[in-house]
Amino acid sequence: MNTFLVILLIAAMIATVVALIRGIVAFLKVTEAELKGEGPPSAASLKSNKMMQFRIFFQAIAVLIVVVIMFAAGRT
Known part of the structure; x- marks a missing residue:
């Protein structure tokens, strides 16, 4: 049981890091105009x-x- 929980914990931590990296990469594609709140939000x-x-x-x-x-x- 403990080993299963540790594996789940590692999977959750990896998923967290992957989501963080993908979010940062998508954020870097946001234009300056969008950051100022001009216009509708883009796909990024x-x-x-x-x-x-x-x-x-x-x-x-x-x-x-x-x-x-x-x-x-x-x-x-």
């Missing part, structure tokens, strides 16, 4: 926002797995 802006939302989601999953691991370790 929307993708950057979505990737950062995924990053937060994967981070939350990783934290929950750590809590479960610590709870399981405390019970033994």
Whole structure:
């Protein structure tokens, strides 16, 4: 059980890093005019926002797995 949780934790951490990198790359494609709030958001802006939302989601999953691991370790 513990090994499975550790594997899940590693997968969640990798997913967090991947989402972070993809979000940063998408953010770098955003133009200066978009950053000033001029005009509608571009596809790059929307993708950057979505990737950062995924990053937060994967981070939350990783934290929950750590809590479960610590709870399981405390019970033994």
